[in-house]
């Protein structure tokens with residue numbers, strides 16, 4: 001799995017021969033205080049498959065339609081190669097990046113995914129603790145099974161300076177959106193992420209086959225409780241609406257002084273509109289292949305968005321990131337950082353907080369290693385000329 005003994009491995013030893021070890025927990029101190037979990041991402045995924053109800057595993061794993069985009073997100077990374085630079089004399093590495101809404105100790109954050117208590121009883125509390133311990137941001141979804149105030153509190157118990165962002169869909173009823181924004185602010189979130197790629201729900205065949213349409217008894221979308229127009233004490237549905245427009249983004253921004261990211265941008269023109277409408281940044285994403293099965297892989301859509309934004313705001317990418325090499329490629333193509341969705345769910349299902357810690361530690365360690373192999377000192381050393389189409393070895397731009 002990992003290549004040879006740890007030779008000057010930088011911040012972590014990482015690459016030694018002893019890292020194998022399956023999924024056993026050894027009871028020693030983990031990154032965030034729990035047991036240390038071994039195993040790579042593929043093993044964690046297999047463990048998750050073994051422990052989860054098949055309907056819940058398929059809910060997490062699945063995509064829209066024929067799942068073309070789901071596969072393409074990962075395949076597109078494998079069509080790209082890195083052209084390392086050598087002898088750059090970078091003795092140390094610093095993986096941190098500063099973004100509107102917080103500093104990340106590694107250029108990887110936790111993308112918003114729904115219903116973590118389907119994966120593990122600790123749900124989003126475990127994810128928040130592991131993200132905080134790793135020094136990165138959890139983007140906590142409106143569709144979380146723990147209320148946002150508790151999610152932020154869990155992160156802050158681990159690290160008083162931890163940053164948690166709140167993801168929401170602009171609700172067709174503005175007072176519902178306003179209430180959600182207020183809850184996120186009161187909870188202490190440091191940024192909002194507005195998901196724009198879901199005017200309608202994606203149609204997921206796996207969910208239909210399992211008849212999986214409702215959360216099990218005892219679980220609910222806790223942020224949707226006690227909202228205007230909803231039953232007292234009960235929850236409202238997470239509404240998606242094709243009527244949502246840029247005017248809704250303007251109205252949402254007017255409610256808050258928090259940075260607002262726009263997630264689910266693929267068209268360069270929309271990225272420009274996002275900047276013009278005051279977005280603090282854009283997230284290039286096809287929702288992990290769960291919305292439209294006709295769109296490009298996320299990493300294939302990235303360069304045109306980066307070019308259109310032209311450095312005015314940071315660009316994030318999510319979709320198909322499965323290793324530190326993918327992180328490096330995305331950064332070289334202009335992403336400031338990447339989000340990971342499913343790998344975090346596999347870690348959570350396999351081993352709760354320690355499993356999520358393992359996923360983030362693997363990505364940090366692999367990214368650090370690849371950065372070193374590229375002669376990089378920090379993410380800024382990963383430039384566009386370092387990425388070439390696999391099979392060519394020729395850089396589009398040499399300079």
Ligand SMILES: Cc1cc2nc3c(=O)[nH]c(=O)nc-3n(C[C@H](O)[C@H](O)[C@H](O)COP(=O)(O)O)c2cc1C
Pocket residue numbers: 059060061073111112113114141142143167195263285286287288289290318319320321339340341342343
């Ligand atoms: C089970 C699941 C639930 C998701 N729920 C949300 C959500 O509520 N809001 C959102 O903006 N994105 C959601 N996403 C999309 C993720 O934020 C992210 O775009 C995607 O998972 C990235 O792809 P990856 O899983 O290949 O890393 C969800 C993804 C999954 C797999």
Ligand SMILES: O=C(O)C(=O)c1ccccc1
Pocket residue numbers: 114143238287290
């Ligand atoms: O499953 C999803 O991808 C998703 O985005 C979502 C949205 C609302 C409720 C639950 C999940």
